[in-house]
Amino acid sequence: xxxxxxxxxxxxxxxxxxxxxxxxxxxxxxxxxxxxxxxxxxxxxxxxxxxxxxxxxxxxxxxxxxxxxxxxxxxxxxxxxxxxxxxxxxxxxxxxxxxxxxxxxxxxxxxxxxxxxxxxxxxxxxxxxxxxxxxxxxxxxxxxxxxxxxxxxxxxxxxxxxxxxxxxxxxxxxxxxxxxxxxxxxxxxxxxxxxxxxxxxxxxxxxxxxxxxxxxxxxx
Amino acid sequence: xxxxxxxxxxxxxxxxxxxxxxxxxxxxxxxxxxxxxxxxxxxxxxxxxxxxxxxxxxxxxxxxxxxxxxxxxxxxxxxxxxxxxxxxxxxxxxxxxxxxxxxxxxxxxxxxxxxxxxxxxxxxxxxxxxxxxxxxxxxxxxxxxxxxxxxxxxxxxxx
Numbered sequence: 515x516x517x518x519x520x521x522x523x524x525x526x527x528x529x530x531x532x533x534x535x536x537x538x539x540x541x542x543x544x545x546x547x548x549x550x551x552x553x554x555x556x557x558x559x560x561x562x563x564x565x566x567x568x569x570x571x572x573x574x575x576x577x578x579x580x581x582x583x584x585x586x587x588x589x590x591x592x593x594x595x596x597x598x599x600x601x602x603x604x605x606x607x608x609x610x611x612x613x614x615x616x617x618x619x620x621x622x623x624x625x626x627x628x629x630x631x632x633x634x635x636x637x638x639x640x641x642x643x644x645x646x647x648x649x650x651x652x653x654x655x656x657x658x659x660x661x662x663x664x665x666x667x668x669x670x671x672x673x674x675x676x677x678x679x680x681x682x683x684x685x686x687x688x689x690x691x692x693x694x695x696x697x698x699x700x701x702x703x704x705x706x707x708x709x710x711x712x713x714x715x716x717x718x719x720x721x722x723x724x725x726x727x728x729x730x731x732x733x734x
Numbered sequence: 735x736x737x738x739x740x741x742x743x744x745x746x747x748x749x750x751x752x753x754x755x756x757x758x759x760x761x762x763x764x765x766x767x768x769x770x771x772x773x774x775x776x777x778x779x780x781x782x783x784x785x786x787x788x789x790x791x792x793x794x795x796x797x798x799x800x801x802x803x804x805x806x807x808x809x810x811x812x813x814x815x816x817x818x819x820x821x822x823x824x825x826x827x828x829x830x831x832x833x834x835x836x837x838x839x840x841x842x843x844x845x846x847x848x849x850x851x852x853x854x855x856x857x858x859x860x861x862x863x864x865x866x867x868x869x870x871x872x873x874x875x876x877x878x879x880x881x882x883x884x885x886x887x888x889x890x891x892x893x
Binding site: 551618635640702 | 768774778780784786794869871873874876884885
């Protein structure tokens with residue numbers, strides 16, 4: 515026995531005591547003892563919203579609203595007087611859109627029917643990244659009676675908004691294919707009001723020409 | 735040898751009892767056994783908050799909510815005065831704001847990660863304290879890439 519050892523028993527006895535100590539501790543802290551309940555939160559959900567013309571929202575974003583589906587396809591049109599056909603004088607178009615307010619905060623941003631609302635946003639799980647707003651105009655406007663066509667390259671637009679003269683989505687012209695209009699960063703509501711113009715640079719057969727462009731917002 | 739062993743064993747038990755038996759301790763802070771809480775691991779689905787900002791910014795904060803039936807085993811401090819706190823350690827995802835409502839047995843309140851907030855003060859007359867907490871958590875969604883486990887705990891200061 516080592517006289518300097520405060521525990522006057524053999525190493526094997528010490529191991530036994532240590533074992534007994536563990537048993538006592540287990541009795542004082544039963545197996546189910548715990549002191550940390552857990553609340554798990556997930557990353558923010560991935561989402562996007564795109565509105566062209568009339569749209570729907572449950573209230574406004576500002577009031578906690580969320581996007582709703584709206585299948586409306588608005589029409590933009592112009593009737594060119596016979597005397598003006600092909601003169602190169604651009605013809606302002608009008609629409610059947612009634613969307614004047616932004617669902618961000620109900621502010622009147624557009625003046626329909628001459629202006630068509632276009633806006634959207636994206637959300638990503640970590641709030642970074644972006645979506646791409648584009649438009650496809652590959653199918654030309656066609657007359658159902660004559661079969662003649664007018665390419666969408668004859669259509670251009672200006673872009674503005676009440677309270678925000680700087681265009682978030684730039685003015686431009688359709689290119690007859692798919693073209694990117696704007697990269698929309700996560701957590702930013704982007705919106706503008708488009709006014710469309712028919713270039714009227716060629717003489718076409720008198721008829722009604724119709725076509726459809728499709729706007730897309732893609733979030734990888 | 736057997737007498738020595740018995741003596742040594744008693745000393746160990748006494749030391750352990752002094753360390754772990756709070757009713758024998760002076761004023762101190764202890765973690766409260768909340769293992770009766772249901773659900774013990776709650777899921778709080780998140781959504782993006784709706785605060786507005788300049789240039790039509792959208793909030794980068796996410797919030798989640800859950801209902802938790804808290805059951806605290808306070809039997810070790812029964813018939814003593816105590817102050818019980820809800821605590822959340824600092825988190826790797828930055829500041830987490832927590833707010834909760836109660837049914838009245840515990841106090842409603844709020845805290846930021848790294849803090850603790852009082853939920854009970856006074857004499858402890860029962861072995862268990864129970865309440866239903868409606869918990870709402872707000873975090874910076876830009877820093878939450880995946881599911882985060884927020885480990886709360888209750889702690890008690892006894893006189």
